Each structure stands twice: as C-alpha cells, then as structure tokens.
Amino acid sequence: MTEYFFRTEQLAVGYREPLIGEIEIRLKKGEILTLLGPNGAGKSTVLKSIARQLAPLGGTVWLGEDCVERMSGAALSRRMAVVMTERLRAELMTCADVVATGRYPYTGRFGILSEADRRAVREAMELVQVAELWGTDFAKVSDGQRQRVMLARAVCQEPELLILDEPTSYLDVRYKLEFLSLLQKMRREKGLTVILSLHELELAERISDRICCLNGRYVDRIGTPEEIFVPGYLKTLFGITSGSYDEENGSMELAAPRGEPEVFVIAGGGSGRAAYRRLQREGTAFATGILFDNDLDIPAARALAARVIEAEAFGPVGRRQLADARECLDACKRVLCCRRTFGVYEEANRELLAYAKERGKEMEIL
Template identity: 60%
Template sequence: MGEKYFYTEAMTVGYQGIPLIQNIKIHIEQGEILSLIGPNGAGKSTILKSIAGQLKLLGGAVWLDGRELMQMSGNELARRMAVVFTERIHSEMMTCEDIVATGRYPYTGKFGILSGTDRKAVEEAMELVHMSGLRDRDFMKISDGQRQRVMLARAICQEPEVILLDEPTSYLDVKYKLEFMTILQEMTRKKKLSVIMSLHELDLAERVSDKILCVKGDCVEKFGPPEEIFEPGYIARLFGMTAGSFEEGSGLLELEAPKGAPEVFVIGGAGAGRKIFRRLQRKGIPFITGILYENDLDYPTAKALAAEVIGVEPFEPISEEQIAAAKTAIDQCQRVICCRDSFGFWEQANVRLLEYAKKVNKLEEKPIAG
C-alpha cells in the first residue's frame, strides 16, 4: 500500500434502513483511479453517496489513511474528500472563478474571505484543468464540458486526498471526455489524488482505471485491475446483454449480426474491412469474411458481425485447406467485396482469393455505399 490509502470494511449501503448492497470491500492506493461499472440502477451512485456521507452507512466502515471517515468532523472531511456529482448548480451572477473559489470553504472560516494562499490554490486548480481563460465568464453561460472542468477545479481547490465523481462524462462530447480523462490522470500523477468515480463508458473505464468495481443489483461481482475484469464474455454477463456484443480486448461495442444465409464474401484485413462490415450490418446483409489473422485489426468486428470468419492463428502459415474453405464460401455467396488495394507478404492467400473472385465473376467493382 502507499503512504495514504482508502479502503472500505464490510460496507453495507441502502436506503431507509433497507440494505441494497452488502459486504463491499474496496482498497486503493494513493494516486490511483477506481471506476465503478454496472447496469443502470445497480447501485453505483448509492455507493458513492454512502462514501461521501450523503447516505448513512447500514454497516461496516470507510477508512482513509488509517482513520475512519465517520469519526472526522465535517470540516476535516471536506479537507480530505471532495465530491463532484451530477446535480446541476444554478448560480446567478457568479463567474467561473467565483465557483472555483467556493471550493476553499473548508479553509476560509465563516466569513469566506480568501487569503493569498486561497487565491493561489484557486489559480493552480484552474491551470490544472486548463480553464484559466474562463475565469471571468458567467458560469451559467458556458458549455456543459466547460462546467465539468470548473466543478473539477472547485474540487481540486479543496486540496483533498480523494475525489468522488458520479458519471463525470455524462454531458460531455468526445473531445471533452478525452480532455477530462487526461486531466484526471494528470491530477493523480501530479497531486497524488485518489479518484473514485462511476462510469458508463466501458472503454474509458478500462483505459483510465487502476482498479474497477463491478456492481450488479444486490452485490459486488468483481473488484480488481482492468486486466482481471475485462475477460472475454464477462461484460456481456454483467450487463445482461441479449443483443449485440462487447469485445473486451478492443473495447468495441457492436450491434447484432445480420441473420440468414451469407450473401457477400469480404476480403479485408489491416483494418480495411471494418467499414464494409458495418455497412453490411446496417443494411441487414449477412456476410462471410477471411482469411484473417486473429490479431488483425478487422478480426474483433468480424467476429461480432460476420456469419462466419475464416480465421488463422497469428504468425501461422495459411494452409491450402483454409484457402479451399474460403473459395467454397465465395461459391456460396452472391458477390465478393475486396477492401484492399494491395496485400503484404503474409497475405498472399488473399491475393489468390481476389483472383478467384474475378475468375468466377463475383467481384463487385463498386462496393456498397451508405
């Protein structure tokens, strides 16, 4: 463990004395990021609100650096833990800098007068989240993504050891999501802050988290590093997926494969086939693809959307039997789409398939659009 760390001891959470999730065990080191994932309504927000003290624990305890949070005064807790939840703040006539400065409330006393030290903390927090240029803007007249950064700066201003965030990327577009997560990582590295947050975006959770807690209804199913959580098939079970697929290795979420007899054979590889696979899926056209190495960029999408994938283990030679199987598949299909202009040394089998498609007059010169 690090010098300062956070953990729960047989924590039980719920509402009005009724347990929802019991025996929750979490532990993270200083400067680590923990993400809570699971279906909507599974209890992620309940766990965060219970840690924050907004809901009374029904059992167990929460510890920070060897001290139980329930034994801390409100002011001490505010200095050690900051909360950024999804509730919107309605602040009239307050600039972004004013909002950030309210994060100094544990230090300013009852009159809220900022000292030089407080103003320096405000400035540093705004710089850390790259929002110094917004300092004089009306908080109610900036974008959702900018507001999230302001609220994060407000939390940093408290100079806490732990920050809690509930779905911090909910209102953000792709640009701001990536910026926000980059800021979180910088914050944990530079400030040694620990972050506990709930996330819907599984790909982000896998990439940014040191630990992941999987919540499902009345229990915590798994807790550990991403490489232990994102095992093949687990995410589909956790979320009870009945349509489509999630590929843990790539983080790809795909819709359901078209049903019926395959109509098209796709020659792809090196990532060139994915657009065609998805176009065919959108049009409801079943297809076969190959020959693909199992470490090829096209392979995860192909496995999710194709009726059949003629695959080969990485670095293994392609056999005549596999080439024959691909030619048989071409015979069964109405047409062939080739996504490549050229092939590498290890892809000469696909050159032979392209030549065969031309020979049997099934190569489509202008692949489908849309």
C-alpha cells in the first residue's frame, strides 16, 4: 500500500449534499495529477476537500502514512501548500512579503522571519524567476507575475504536495506555458507531487502523469493521458453538442454548416484549413478532397465538411475516389482550389481541377 505517496479511499465530497463519491486517487511521489471536467463538475470541491478546506463527507485522504483528517493544522501546513482561485488579499505587501507568508508554519510566536526564512524566500523567488519583484507592491504586478509569486509562496512553504485550483485560468498563452514549465521544474528539482485542475485540455494532456475526469456526479474515468484522450471520450465528458473536439489532434472546431455541399474545396497538406473555417463562418456547406487520411487538413475537414473524399495514406489514389470526387464536384456550384502546384502523389487532384475547368464551374484559386 505504501508505494503510493498520496491516495484517497472512498472519498466523498460535497457541500452537505454529497456531490461526488467513491473517489479513489493514487499517486506516486513526484507525479502530476490533473482534474478535468466541465464547469461545476466538482473540481474545486475535490481540491478543497483534499486540502482540508472542506470536510469530506466520507472516506479518507492519506498523505504518506498519515491520515490528513487527523493531522494537526501545523503538521499539515508543512506538507501541503495550496494556490486557490480566490485572490489572496495583500494590503501594503510587497511580493517578498507575500512569498514570506509561506514561512508561517516555520516561524515563532510572533511570526518574525529568521535569516534562514529569508533565505528560503529568496530561493523560492529565484526558482520561480520572480526575484526581481522582491520589493514590488503585490497589488501592482500582472496576472502572470501574480500567479508565479503565488507559486513561490507555496514552494516556500516547503510542501510535499502542491494543490492548485485552475492556476492558468487568467494567464495568456505565454504565461500558461511558463507556469506549467515551472511546475515540471518543481517536480523535477523538489520531487513535488502536484494535484491541479485545468480547463485547457491540450495543456492537461501534456503536463499530467494521470488525469482524473469528473462529470459532476462521479469520477468518470481516471488514467494516463493516453487512456483519457481517446476518440469521442472528451466530447461525451464535456457534453459537446455544438462543434467538435478531436482528442487525437487536440483541435476543436465550431459547428459544421448544415445542408448539401455548395462548394468543393480541393486541398491537401494543410492548405485547406483556413478555407474550411472561412466557409464555416459564412455558413456555407462544402465538400472537400481528395485528402490522404493522414493529411494535416483531415481533422478540420472531418469536423467541418459535409463530405470528405479520403484516400488511404501512402498509397495511390484509386479510380473509385476520383469518380466519387467528380460526382461530388458536379453537384457543387463552385470550386475552390487551395493548391498552387500539385506534387507527384497529387495527380488525382490535378485531374480533378482540370475536370472542374472543363465543366465550366465557377472557380476560385487561392
């Protein structure tokens, strides 16, 4: 049993009414677990219950050999640190002051910082690369900086387990990446075990060792990213009804235009995606082809086109597909060609373009 550093046993959480029960999480030291699920699925509730902000309605949380519920506040604070979504109130505090609050479990009666405490603050700030914000007013730093200062504060608490509730939500893409890179660095350098909730699926897929999916009633699935990001699963978990999410490629598209195709798009090699999305915005239904089934255009084409003429990758395009494409093109009013030149294996698309010209279709060549 002890090979796991963190585990929950039949944990049930909720505010008075049980929201989610039978939560069984097992984590080894140094692993990163992400909670995933739609808004209101109970991610924060689970995190709060683990962090003992909220009394569990049943079950136990184990940190190493110790039951979290029975630990004293002081003992727990030395082993677990949190970064919550609630803004930390900091009146007249510099960033260093905020980070220094992480030393609270280690200071004496009046909370006066020792030389060692100050050193820990400095180290934490250097690790998270916010040392230059030492004397800056915490209220005046940007969202990205604030989140990193909060991380430094948590690190300074010298925890074994770090809990973060949607730490990247208000960050722009650069800060999102920087923040998660920092988490990986913490894990590598300090052996920190991390439990966090994220809204960004693509980031969750990349950073997590394990992912726990919540749907608001129970733990729907828990496993490695490969086990979670299987076709169709996240669409069900998040109840996506309008538009689509492609688990394998991490791409998402808005809802496909309805109706019979009016435009035929000749594409390939990623040249067609922009055109597909433009047509989607215009609300024009379209068909596209002929695409190899590993083409860069395929995810968007499958999500948006009324019909996709596909050919098996690494092989020649068969007569069948060409005939299908011609037939499909005949039914369209307009042809859009996204290819300037055609490569050796695109002979079929060249023929298709020639056919379209011959039939006197309204042409647009990009």
